[in-house]
Amino acid sequence: xxxxxxxxxxxxxxxxxxxxxxxxxxxxxxxxxxxxxxxxxxxxxxxxxxxxxxxxxxxxxxxxxxxxxxxxxxxxxxxxxxxxxxxxxxxxxxxxxxxxxxxxxxxxxxxxxxxxxxxxxxxxxxxxxxxxxxxxxxxxxxxxxxxxxxxxxxxxxxxxxxxxxxxxxxxxxxxxxxxxxxxxxxxxxxxxxxxxxxxxxxxxxxxxxxxxxxxxxxxxxxxxxxxxxxxxxxxxxxxxxxxxxxxxxxxxxxxxxxxx
Amino acid sequence: xxxxxxxxxxxxxxxxxxxxxxxxxxxxxxxxxxxxxxxxxxxxxxxxxxxxxxxxxxxxxxxxxxxxxxxxxxxxxxxxxxxxxxxxxxxxxxxxxxxxxxxxxxxxxxxxxxxxxxxxxxxxxxxxxxxxxxxxxxxxxxxxxxxxxxxxxxxxxxxxxxxxxxxxxxxxxxxxxxxxxxxxxxxxxxxxxxxxxxxxxxxxxxxxxxxxxxxxxxxxxxxxxxxxxxxxxxxxxxxxxxxxxxxxxxxxxxxxxxxxxxxxxxxxxxxxxxxxxxxxxxxxxxxxxxxxxxxxxxxxxxxxxx
Ligand SMILES: Cc1cc2nc3c(=O)[nH]c(=O)nc-3n(C[C@H](O)[C@H](O)[C@H](O)COP(=O)(O)OP(=O)(O)OC[C@H]3O[C@@H](n4cnc5c(N)ncnc54)[C@H](O)[C@@H]3O)c2cc1C
Numbered sequence: 223x224x225x226x227x228x229x230x231x232x233x234x235x236x237x238x239x240x241x242x243x244x245x246x247x248x249x250x251x252x253x254x255x256x257x258x259x260x261x262x263x264x265x266x267x268x269x270x271x272x273x274x275x276x277x278x279x280x281x282x283x284x285x286x287x288x289x290x291x292x293x294x295x296x297x298x299x300x301x302x303x304x305x306x307x308x309x310x311x312x313x314x315x316x317x318x319x320x321x322x323x324x325x326x327x328x329x330x331x332x333x334x335x336x337x338x339x340x341x342x343x344x345x346x347x348x349x350x351x352x353x354x355x356x357x358x359x360x361x362x363x364x365x366x367x368x369x370x371x372x373x374x375x376x377x378x379x380x381x382x383x384x385x386x387x388x389x390x391x392x393x394x395x396x397x398x399x400x401x402x403x404x405x406x407x408x409x410x411x412x413x414x415x416x417x418x419x420x421x422x423x424x425x426x427x428x429x430x431x432x433x434x435x436x437x438x439x440x441x442x443x444x445x446x447x448x449x450x451x452x453x454x455x456x457x458x459x460x461x462x463x464x465x466x467x468x469x470x471x472x473x474x475x476x477x478x479x480x481x482x
Numbered sequence: 483x484x485x486x487x488x489x490x491x492x493x494x495x496x497x498x499x500x501x502x503x504x505x506x507x508x509x510x511x512x513x514x515x516x517x518x519x520x521x522x523x524x525x526x527x528x529x530x531x532x533x534x535x536x537x538x539x540x541x542x543x544x545x546x547x548x549x550x551x552x553x554x555x556x557x558x559x560x561x562x563x564x565x566x567x568x569x570x571x572x573x574x575x576x577x578x579x580x581x582x583x584x585x586x587x588x589x590x591x592x593x594x595x596x597x598x599x600x601x602x603x604x605x606x607x608x609x610x611x612x613x614x615x616x617x618x619x620x621x622x623x624x625x626x627x628x629x630x631x632x633x634x635x636x637x638x639x640x641x642x643x644x645x646x647x648x649x650x651x652x653x654x655x656x657x658x659x660x661x662x663x664x665x666x667x668x669x670x671x672x673x674x675x676x677x678x679x680x681x682x683x684x685x686x687x688x689x690x691x692x693x694x695x696x697x698x699x700x701x702x703x704x705x706x707x708x709x710x711x712x713x714x715x716x717x718x719x720x721x722x723x724x725x726x727x728x729x730x731x732x733x734x735x736x737x738x739x740x741x742x743x744x745x746x747x748x749x750x751x752x753x754x755x756x757x758x759x760x761x762x763x764x765x766x767x768x769x770x771x772x773x774x775x776x777x778x779x780x781x782x783x784x785x786x787x788x
Contacts, residue, residue, distance in 0.1 A: 234607075236607050236608045236610055236742065239607060239610055241610065248607075248610070248611055315585070316576070316579075316586065316588075317579075317580070317583070317585065320580060341724075343607075343608060344606060344607055344608075345606055346588070346589075346605070346606065346608070346723060347586075347588040348572050348573075348576065348588055349572075349575075349576040349579070349586055349588060350576075351573075351576070352573045352574075352576035352577040352580070353576050353577070353579065353580035354580075355577060355580075356576075356577045356580035356581045357580050361652055361653045361654050362545065362573060362577050363543075363654055364545075364569065364570075364572070364573035365569045365570075365573070377657070380569075381569075382568075382569050382570060383568055383569060384661055384662060385659060385660050385661040385662040386659070386660045386662075387543070387656055387658070387659050387660075388656065388657045388658040388659070388660070389543060389654050389655060389656050389657060390654070390655045390657050391653060391654050391655075392653045392654075392655075393653045395653075395654075398573070401710070401724075402710065436583075440584070440585035440617055440619055441585050441587065441615040441616070441617050442615060442616050442617065443613055443614070443615055444601065444614040444615065444616050445613070445614045446606070446611050446612075446613050446614075447611060447612055448610060448611050448612075449605075449609075449611070449612050449749065451767065451768065453754060453767075453768055453769060453770050454770040454771065455766065455767060455769065455770070455772075456770065456771050456772070457761070457766065457771075457772045457773075457774065458771055458772065458773050459761070459772070459773050459774035459775060465773070465775050465779050465780045465783045466783055468773045468774075468775065468780070469773070469780065469783045469784045469787050470787070472755065472771055472773060472784070473787055473788075475770075475771055476732065476753065476755075476771075479752070479753050479770075480731075481674070481731040481732040481752060481753050482698075482732075
């Protein structure tokens with residue numbers, strides 16, 4: 223393994239999003255942005271491969287205002303960062319994202335291994351890894367829960383519904399890792415301070431995408447609304463009644479619903 | 483005549499997707515699915531026009547079928563492809579989509595066709611919002627989870643060809659498969675489910691939830707941290723966007739705060755009950771009935787009253 227690339231996404235923090243109950247619309251202003259949760263595991267998987275092989279470990283990200291992500295991502299053990307920040311990514315679908323990332327990886331001269339996580343907190347589409355593999359002509363291995371380089375090849379375990387599947391991968395691959403592959407440690411103060419000194423390079427969209435038609439989203443967003451809440455929201459403890467009365471009230475209600 | 487495809491690992495999931503597609507549009511429906519000859523005939527009775535049986539060998543990843551499927555899609559040009567949203571299915575669908583430069587709607591619900599566009603709903607932002615997307619692409623792919631559609635009634639007069647397809651080997655070789663040891667968890671079919679969360683300070687307190695589940699004839703489930711971090715319960719028992727989605731008649735959330743990622747998995751429950759000591763916990767807004775109180779006090783009373 224000479225070069226390993228970790229792709230990560232900079233996402234809005236769901237905890238900051240406010241919902242207008244009446245219109246069901248989402249207020250995104252003032253929302254802070256954060257490193258996609260599962261991508262911490264992807265970066266840590268890369269860090270462990272670097273420890274085993276001494277490879278170069280590069281972070282790649284494309285999105286809006288991604289330069290802000292560098293500090294956090296680099297403090298987790300990446301050697302350097304290659305990022306693209308463009309407003310055109312604001313309504314990216316999985317096609318857009320994977321085309322742009324493939325262009326960036328191509329410009330870096332490819333990699334022996336590309337590590338993604340299974341999904342992003344915001345879209346949860348679970349497409350980027352396998353799409354990237356198809357575009358780069360690499361193998362795709364998803365649901366990876368263990369990963370170890372052995373000489374020229376790579377062995378991996380996949381966590382599937384019916385159990386674990388062990389595989390051996392020859393040649394370049396894109397793997398999507400599941401969160402139980404590792405427990406990413408909190409970056410140390412030294413790592414956080416060191417992150418500032420690591421190389422970080424911006425790239426423009428026109429440098430990585432030849433045909434702008436190929437990054438046009440294919441899925442149009444027709445609406446984005448909080449799901450309708452049709453729950454009764456009855457508090458059986460209202461008025462400070464005790465557990466016994468609340469339970470009696472609950473059993474009556476459940477019997478009336480016909481679910482007991 | 484338009485062409486549609488169903489791709490699924492199992493006959494049961496394929497049957498549901500065939501039912502969904504048949505309600506959506508007419509056309510020649512080919513199902514690519516891991517079945518034997520008898521199951522293949524059943525799928526024809528359930529609405530497929532043609533069944534292509536997939537039987538990968540021991541060292542072949544199921545996803546290697548994507549290579550012949552890409553070639554076949556180029557000649558058959560299906561307008562709609564539904565892929566069963568299993569772990570392998572999701573990966574295959576995305577690889578297929580990029581190879582064909584086609585849009586893919588992940589975990590699609592409420593698929594419809596209007597004015598030449600395919601429209602679908604999907605959950606985003608960890609379950610905080612529903613995004614409605616649409617496309618007019620010539621080939622549209624969607625992954626669909628179990629339970630979204632129902633299989634049709636079998637029509638035994640139907641007949642159709644049954645074929646096989648050979649996977650084309652890639653550079654990934656399966657070296658072993660380790661099946662999970664039994665402990666069959668059937669949350670999907672459970673009528674009543676008791677869910678436990680981080681409100682349980684001690685593993686020993688889970689006995690309170692077990693007693694309630696026994697009294698109710700309910701299955702036990704949990705939030706993600708209980709399975710993934712504390713490992714108090716197997717992962718098949720955690721509910722939510724990255725776990726199981728269930729549709730019981732009754733779900734009782736005990737010591738669960740009601741974060742969107744968890745609630746995603748219980749949206750289709752008929753009645754949701756919450757037992758939580760914090761009256762401001764988000765679950766209060768997402769439940770039909772709430773009891774505000776310490777679970778250690780409330781659970782024994784509830785179990786005793788049943
Ligand atoms: C990408 C992503 C995917 C995720 N996917 C999932 C998923 O699929 N499923 C899932 O569950 N989570 C998921 N999560 C995690 C989710 O955001 C929440 O962190 C998690 O659901 C919280 O679990 P909890 O409700 O058990 O714990 P907490 O949020 O800590 O809530 C504990 C609750 O217990 C109450 N409590 C405490 N003591 C008592 C007591 N003595 N009696 C009664 N009540 C008490 C508290 O008031 C509190 O409301 C995901 C997160 C991310 C970022």
